Each structure stands twice: as C-alpha cells, then as structure tokens.
Amino acid sequence: xxxxxxxxxxxxxxxxxxxxxxxxxxxxxxxxxxxxxxxxxxxxxxxxxxxxxxxxxxxxxxxxxxxxxxxxxxxxxxxxxxxxxxxxxxxxxxxxxxxxxxxxxxxxxxxxxxxxxxxxxxxxxxxxxxxxxxxxxxxxxxxxxxxxxxxxxxxxxxxxxxxxxxxxxxxxxxxxxxxxxxxxxxxxxxxxxxxxxxxxxxxxxxxxxxxxxxxxxxxxxxxxxxxxxxxxxxxxxxxxxxxxxxxxxxxxxxxxxxxxxxxxxxxxxxxxxxxxxxxxxxxxxxxxxxxxxxxxxxxxxxxxxxxxxxxxxxxxxxxxxxxxxxxxxxxxxxxxxxxxxxxxxxxxxxxxxxxxxxxxxxxxxxxxxxxxxxxxxxxxxxxx
Amino acid sequence: xxxxxxxxxxxxxxxxxxxxxxxxxxxxxxxxxxxxxxxxxxxxxxxxxxxxxxxxxxxxxxxxxxxxxxxxxxxxxxxxxxxxxxxxxxxxxxxxxxxxxxxxxxxxxxxxxxxxxxxxxxxxxxxxxxxxxxxxxxxxxxxxxxxxxxxxxxxxxxxxxxxxxxxxxxxxxxxxxxxxxxxxxxxxxxxxxxxxxxxxxxxxxxxxxxxxxxxxxxxxxxxxxxxxxxxxxxxx
Ligand SMILES: Nc1ncnc2c1ncn2[C@@H]1O[C@H](COP(=O)(O)OP(=O)(O)O)[C@@H](O)[C@H]1O
Ligand SMILES: [Mg+2]
Numbered sequence: 001x002x003x004x005x006x007x008x009x010x011x012x013x014x015x016x017x018x019x020x021x022x023x024x025x026x027x028x029x030x031x032x033x034x035x036x037x038x039x040x041x042x043x044x045x046x047x048x049x050x051x052x053x054x055x056x057x058x059x060x061x062x063x064x065x066x067x068x069x070x071x072x073x074x075x076x077x078x079x080x081x082x083x084x085x086x087x088x089x090x091x092x093x094x095x096x097x098x099x100x101x102x103x104x105x106x107x108x109x110x111x112x113x114x115x116x117x118x119x120x121x122x123x124x125x126x127x128x129x130x131x132x133x134x135x136x137x138x139x140x141x142x143x144x145x146x147x148x149x150x151x152x153x154x155x156x157x158x159x160x161x162x163x164x165x166x167x168x169x170x171x172x173x174x175x176x177x178x179x180x181x182x183x184x185x186x187x188x189x190x191x192x193x194x195x196x197x198x199x200x201x202x203x204x205x206x207x208x209x210x211x212x213x214x215x216x217x218x219x220x221x222x223x224x225x226x227x228x229x230x231x232x233x234x235x236x237x238x239x240x241x242x243x244x245x246x247x248x249x250x251x252x253x254x255x256x257x258x259x260x261x262x263x264x265x266x267x268x269x270x271x272x273x274x275x276x277x278x279x280x281x282x283x284x285x286x287x288x289x290x291x292x293x294x295x296x297x298x299x300x301x302x303x304x305x306x307x308x309x310x311x312x313x314x315x316x317x318x319x320x321x322x323x324x325x326x327x328x329x330x331x332x333x334x335x336x337x338x339x340x341x342x343x344x345x346x347x348x349x350x351x352x353x354x355x356x357x358x359x360x361x362x363x364x365x366x367x368x369x370x371x372x373x374x375x376x377x378x379x380x381x382x383x384x
Numbered sequence: 385x386x387x388x389x390x391x392x393x394x395x396x397x398x399x400x401x402x403x404x405x406x407x408x409x410x411x412x413x414x415x416x417x418x419x420x421x422x423x424x425x426x427x428x429x430x431x432x433x434x435x436x437x438x439x440x441x442x443x444x445x446x447x448x449x450x451x452x453x454x455x456x457x458x459x460x461x462x463x464x465x466x467x468x469x470x471x472x473x474x475x476x477x478x479x480x481x482x483x484x485x486x487x488x489x490x491x492x493x494x495x496x497x498x499x500x501x502x503x504x505x506x507x508x509x510x511x512x513x514x515x516x517x518x519x520x521x522x523x524x525x526x527x528x529x530x531x532x533x534x535x536x537x538x539x540x541x542x543x544x545x546x547x548x549x550x551x552x553x554x555x556x557x558x559x560x561x562x563x564x565x566x567x568x569x570x571x572x573x574x575x576x577x578x579x580x581x582x583x584x585x586x587x588x589x590x591x592x593x594x595x596x597x598x599x600x601x602x603x604x605x606x607x608x609x610x611x612x613x614x615x616x617x618x619x620x
Contacts, residue, residue, distance in 0.1 A: 229487075236473060236484055243471035246433050248459030248488035248536065363475030363516075370474030370518030 036212055040067035040205045067204035071276065073316045074211035075269055080296040080312030081218060081305065082265025087294065088302035088361075089226060090258035091238030092147070093155040096162030097293055100135040100263040102285040103165065104270025107131035109182040109280050110175065116182055117175055124186045128271045135267020136260050143259040148252055150241065154259075162290055170282035181281025188275050199275070207276045214272065215309075218265060223305060225261075234258055238303070239367055288340050295343040299350060301357025303364045310359050315343060385444075386411045386540055386571050387432070392441035394424075394431055401427045403595040404441065409540065414562070414572045416582040416603065418616055419592035425575040426468045428592070429544045432573070433465045434458045446539065460488050464538025466529040468545050468575075474518025478509050481517050481528055485535025495535070502531040505561060523554045530558075534565065541565065544575045559585055579616035583607045591616070 017025070038044050045051050079101065086094045110116045111127040146157045169176040176182070188210065190198035199206050225231055233254045236244035245251050274280055292315060300311020319339050350357065356365045387409040394402040401424050409415045419425050430436040432443060434455030442451045450458050464485075473481050482502060486495045503510040506527040512520060517528060526546055533541055543562065547555040559581050566572050576582035583589050583603045591599040591612060599612065606612050 232484065232487070235476065236487075239473040239475055240471050242435055243467065243473060244484075245435060245455040246459060246465045246467060246471075247484045247532070248456045250454070250456045361475075366475040366516035366518045 033216070037209060040070050040208050065204055067208050069317070069320055071204050071208040071211060073313055073320075074208055074215060075273055076293070076296065076316035077309055077312035078211065078215050078218065078269045079266060079293045080300065080308040080315075081215065081222065082262045082269070083293050084297050084300075084302065084305065084308035085222060085225075085258050085265070086262035087297050088304065088308065089231065089234040089238065090255055091234075092255060092259060093152065094158045094259070094262065095155045095294065096158035096160070096287075096290055097262070097266055098285055098287070098290040099158070099162030099165045100139060100266035101270040101273070101289075102162070102169065103135045103138055104131040104267030105274040105280050105284075106169065106176065106182075106270075107134045107267070108271045108274040109185050113182050113185045115177075115184045117177075124188050124275045128268070128275075131271040132264050132267045135270070136264040139260040139263030140256060143256050147255045147259065159287075159290075162285075162287060166282050166285050166287070169285065176282070179281055179283070181279055183279045185274050185278045185280070187278065188272075201278070204276070207272070211272060214268065218268075219305060219309075222261075226305070230254060230257065235363060239363075292340065292343065295347050298347055299343070299358060301359040301361060301364065303361040304357065304359050307357050307359035307361070311357070315339075385409070386446055387573070388442075388444040389428075389432070390442045390444070392428075392431060392443065393439045394427055394436060395439050396427075401595055402431070402438075405592070405595070405597045406441075407590050407597060407600070409571060409573050411539075411571055412566075412569070413587045414566045414574060414585060416579075416586035416589040417573065417575045417592060418577070418579040418582055418589060418606075418612075420615075421577065422594075423592040424595040425592055426544055427595075429465065429467070429542050429573075429575055433463055433467075433542060456488075459536055459538075462537075462539035463542065464533040464536045464540070465542040466526075466533040466544065466546060468548070470522075470525045470529040472517040472520070472525045472528050472532075474516065476517055477514050478517065478520070478528060479513045481532050482509075482535050485532035488536060494537070498535055498537065502534055505534075505564070506531055523550050523558075526550060526554075526558060527561075530561070530565075534570070539571060541570050541572045542575075543572060545577060546574070547576065547578045547581065555581065579612070580607075583612075 020028075042051065079097070083094065083097050086092050086097070108124065108127045108131045110118050111120050111122045111130065112124050114121055142157060142161055143154070146154050170178055172178060187197065187199040188206075190206075192198045199210075226234075233244065233249045233251075236247060236249055237251050237254060241251055277284075293312075296311040296315035297308055298311070299315060300309070301307030319342070354360075355368045385408050387407075389405060389407050391404045391406055392402055393400065393404050405424075405428065407415070407417070417425055417428065427436065431438050434450070434453060434457075438451060442449055444450070445458070445461060445463060448461065450461065450463075453461075473484060476484065479499075482499055483495075486498065489495055503513075508524055509527055509531055512524065517525065520528060526548075530543065530546060533543075546558050546562065550558065555578065562572060562574065563585055574582055574586060583606050586603040589601065589603050589606045590597050591606065599606065599609065601609070607617075
C-alpha cells in the first residue's frame, strides 16, 4: 500500500520534471552543479548571514571544517555511484566493496610515500592510474572464477576479500606497515594563484572540488554505459539471468565488466582519499564501511544513478547533521556513532515498505512487484 | 537434419536427469517431446540451449557440434527459446522485452519488421506495448515469451510448455499460432504435457520417461498408440 502511494507521488514529480523543456532542465542541473561547487566557501555562508562557526551553522555541521565534511560526503557518494553499477545495474551482491577502495589507497601510498619500503617516490598523479588499474585487475581476478557461478558465492568471496585486505594491512609489518600505516603520502599537484600549493593540509576545498569533478565525469560515463547495449544487458541479467542468456547476452562477460568498473571507481576514490589524508592504515578500511556503502545504494534506490547519489550523501551527511541539531537543542546524541545501527534499521524498514528505494528506478519497482506476486499463486486466466 | 542429439547424458550433481537420449529434428518440422512431470523435458531443452552443461553425448546443430558452445553463441547460430515459466523480464515493457529478443541482431530494418510481425501475430501485445512484463497476465506473458524468441529470427524454436497454466480458449489460440509460425518457416521443438494438442499438431513426436526416450513416431501414430493413450491422453 505505502509503496504504491509513494510511487505515485514520485511519478508525479518525475513526469512534471520530464514535461519541462529541455533547456529548463539543463539550466536547473547547471544551477545545482554551480551550487555544489560554491558550497564549501566561507563567503557563501557569510553572505547568507550565518557564517561558519556561528550557532546557526550547527544546523549544517559541528565541525568547523565544513569543506572536510563535504569531501567525506563526496567520497561516499562516489563509492555509492560505483557500487550501484555492481549491485544496482547488474544485480551482483558485492559485500567487500571497500577492499577495492583500500587497494587504491594503498597502491598510491606505497608508490608515492618516501616512508614506503618500495622506495619509488612517485608523484601522486602518476600513481593514480595505476591504483585504478590495480583495483580493476583485482576485480577481474576475483570475479573471473566467481561470476561463472550462480548464487551467493560472490557475496561470500567479496566479503572474504575485503577482510583479507584489511587483515593483511594490519598484520603485515614489512610492506603495509601494520597499525602504524604509511605516512607522508604526497598531495595532488598544482599551484594556486597565490603561488602556494593548491592542495594542502588546511584547506579541504580543493579536494572537495576535485572529488566533485570526478563524480561528474564518472556520472557521465556511467550514464552513457547504462543507456547502451551494455546497460540493457545488465538489466536483463539482473531481472532473469537464464532468460538473458537465451537472448544471446554473454552474461559472464557483462557481469565481469560491471564488477570491474565498480572496482575501478572504488580504486579511484581510494587514490584521492590517500592524497588528501597523507596517512593511511588498516583502521580506515573496516568491514562496516562496505556494508554502509551498500546500505546507501539500497536506501537511495539500487539501479538508479540519482538514487545512489542521494543515498550516498544522506548516509554520510545525515548523522553529521543530526549531531549538529542535537547540539543546538541540547541533546548530546552522536548519530555518527550509531550510523551502522541507524541505517541497519532504516534499510530493514525500507525493505518492508519501499524495497525499490527512495528514488526508485521504474524497472526496479516492477521487478519488486513481480517478486511479491511470485510469492502468491498466480492468476493465469487473463481477464478478457 | 537441423538438430541431432546423440546419447545425451546430463547430471544435476549426483542425480542423473537424462540417461542417454537421442533425437532429431528436421528442417521445417514440428517435433513434440511429451512426458510426465519430471521426465526430463525441460532439462533436455536447457541442454540444447546451453543453460546446463552436459555430461556425455553430443548436440549437433546444422552440422556444427555445439555441445560445449556458450549459450549466447548458440543464439547467434539460430537456436531460440521460450523457456518454461516464460522468463519474461518483469521490469521491461513489452516492447523492451521484444527488443531484448533481438539482442544479437544489428539490422534495424529487419528488427522493426519482425516487431510488426510479432504484434500482428499477438494483437494483445500490441495493446500493451508500454506495460511492464511483470504486470501482464499469464497468457500475455506466454505470448510475450514466444514473440520474444521469434525476435531473434531463430532457425530452431524451442517451446517449453507454452500452454501451461492457460485457460482452454487461450491454449487453442497458442497452438494455432505455433502452427502458423511453423508454416512461415520456423522449425519447432515443442515440449508439452498437453499431449493431445501437441501430437495432433506435430509431424513427429518422442515420449520421454524418467530421462529416457521410450517411444518415437509420427504425431498421428503416437496419438493412436494404446500405451501413449493410456499414459498421456487420459483414455483407457
Ligand atoms: N536444478 C535442478 N537440480 C536438481 N534436480 C533437478 C533440477 N531441475 C530438474 N531436476 C530434476 O531432474 C528431473 C527432470 O526435471 P525436468 O527436466 O524439469 O522435468 P520436466 O520438464 O519433464 O517436468 C526431475 O527429477 C527433477 O527433479
Ligand atoms: Mg518442465
């Protein structure tokens, strides 16, 4: 019941949005993008009358470093967008997504840091493509044998993979340098107009802008893929793998592609993260994070790119925001501490009342309706 | 001979579902494969389309050994299937489902032509072009599954229980359409529990019992065979 009512509401907004002239839609998207770029600037809030650090600003975050909050949120959004290709488009359950993120981060760290045993001292930028490659190739190696099988093997294998990476990173003293981690990872290159390096320690804005730009690029690429033959193959595989195969879809190949693309996006995100953080160790890649990204994708509406963005942003930012509001009204409740618990509950509730997510994909909604019907004996006599 | 199956054995883990079956389908024929529930009819279909690997024996399609060929490549060769339980893509519209049927093809003109042909064959689908596959009635889904298989322009069409769960009037209609498809030049291997209808429309037929072919003959012969009558046609 609830699901249908909600569907109608979003359908209303959707059709109104679709009915608008193309120029209007593009202008609206452009305005939103500009706003996203402006968002981390202090002057923006001064202009609006509640400067960062003022009481009212707690409505947005308790951290003085709002750009940092935005960067973390953007990291999460890009991860969700990547995982959405795997889980949402191709319907593969990847429980170890953070493993690829860790691989990207460690590849950059090991190749660039003067403290690394590798001693290569590459500049950050040179290491990024390799980090993406390493993540992608690991995806192929991991997916190769697993994706040939049906069922939940992939979930188990990916889960094991992510834990293996984390355990190796925390126990291995020689290369990953255990709990001590790898420090002194160089920042991305570039010089500002004032002659100082663009990417530093204090100002998180350039990192956020970099991340935002990458998100936009990845979005364009993925959107084109989703609308291509590859995208149609993914939908078919997700909806009925056997049927896809007898339509002539090389299912294994396309599943592997989805998995590898997702891994590459995670690797890229990890590489950027390492460049900002300058220090990484195994504590930053716990299993909960994989689950949280998955929750974000499901929450937003698996299979829908907009859903992944919204889900990713909310999952990261909402607890941050709640903490601020709590402070303001004098409640000392740190929502971020309970992130996993809260989103666990939210996802369970969603699965019951609105399995297609907040921003559902038209197809997904029909798929879920179909699955519900399967549980009930089907009326096969047509109403003619 | 368009399809030739030799001594085919298939296992589900330790359970042997097919015990060395052999059958042939000639170009232009409708061949019926009948048998009770669990006899191995669907398994045979899945082996031919490549959804299930076989343990022993061979499948020759149009002179090529396809026994170990990937399922999607068999589609390119000309094997199309409307699977048991229809396998309609629930989230795709009728038109999108049909387009998926033509996934291996690139000739836009030909695809558009076939889309029209399918819509003419099943006017009901034309009325529901935009509707999601999962929301169609059982009969409509069956039509969609058959239409979708036709969209690949298969040389051999595998139909697995196209009449299952349909109202009597609709069953009649589906069988008439099967005959029409065959008259237009498509070879058909038809799996059915509805032996009466299947055999009366087939050129030849095979009877499958617990993974073995126990009888074969022309459709008419089998229809009048006392043993077949008793076991499958509900006549003593
Ligand atoms: N996926 C499967 N796993 C194990 N056994 C199966 C599977 N599918 C079918 N079988 C078994 O194989 C035999 C043949 O089944 P099937 O080909 O579906 O029969 P039919 O289509 O003639 O009703 C049955 O005994 C059935 O239980
Ligand atoms: Mg069957």
